[in-house]
Amino acid sequence: MREMALRYVGRFATSRAKLLDYLRRKIGEGGWGGAQPADPQALVDRLAALGYVDDSGYAVMKSAALARRGYGARRVDESLRAAGIAQADRTEADARTEAEGWDAAERFARRKRIGPFAAERPDPKLREKWMATFLRAGHRHALARRWVDAPPGEPPERDEG
Incomplete structure (x- = not known):
């Protein structure tokens, strides 16, 4: 064994x-x-x-990988919970995920061609679909709305708050 x-x-x-x-x-x-x-x-x-298994290190690595793919804090948290990572081992990963939320949302919008990366403004039905996609990816509603409502070619201003 x-x-x-x-x-x-x-x-x-x-x-x-x-x-x-x-x-x-x-x-x-x-x-x-x-x-x-x-x-x-x-x-x-x-x-x-012996250091062969490190839950804290795994949490940081997994959250960074998901953030690079454009996933938000909620999706990262669900993934870490499914992997059995205790809350105490998630503190550094959670802090990094929160700090990189804007960049993750931008990567997600670019990958899915949403908002400023779309060819044209969406009709209401497509806009609703984009919002659902952003929310399923684990992003906050306000952040998703800013990216979805941005006109093509004009990324939203980064909020510093």
């Missing part, structure tokens, strides 16, 4: 919860042939103590 866990953490960036789920799934699929009962939680704790 130790070799399986080391191979997994060597191959994938992961959190403690995701590693524990993986080990439990593999034990369930293949059975356990050891002399003593399997204890995946102890193995995960040991690997975390």
Whole structure:
């Protein structure tokens, strides 16, 4: 089981919860042939103590990757929660996500060709669709509205507040 866990953490960036789920799934699929009962939680704790698994580092890495793709704070938070990252391990990631919110929204608008990156002004139905797209990506409503309502070729002014 130790070799399986080391191979997994060597191959994938992961959190403690995701590693524990993986080990439990593999034990369930293949059975356990050891002399003593399997204890995946102890193995995960040991690997975390040795620095192979770092939830805080994983949270920062994952939030930065999602922000580069244009996702907002709410979507990043949902992703970290799904990965089993505790709130205490998310503080640095949350701060970075909040600070990069405007840039993430700009990347998202550019990628989806929304607002200032669109060819023409949208009709009301398309505008509504763009708003829904922005909100699903995890951006705040006010921020989404500013990007969606920006005329083609004119990005909105960055708010410093």
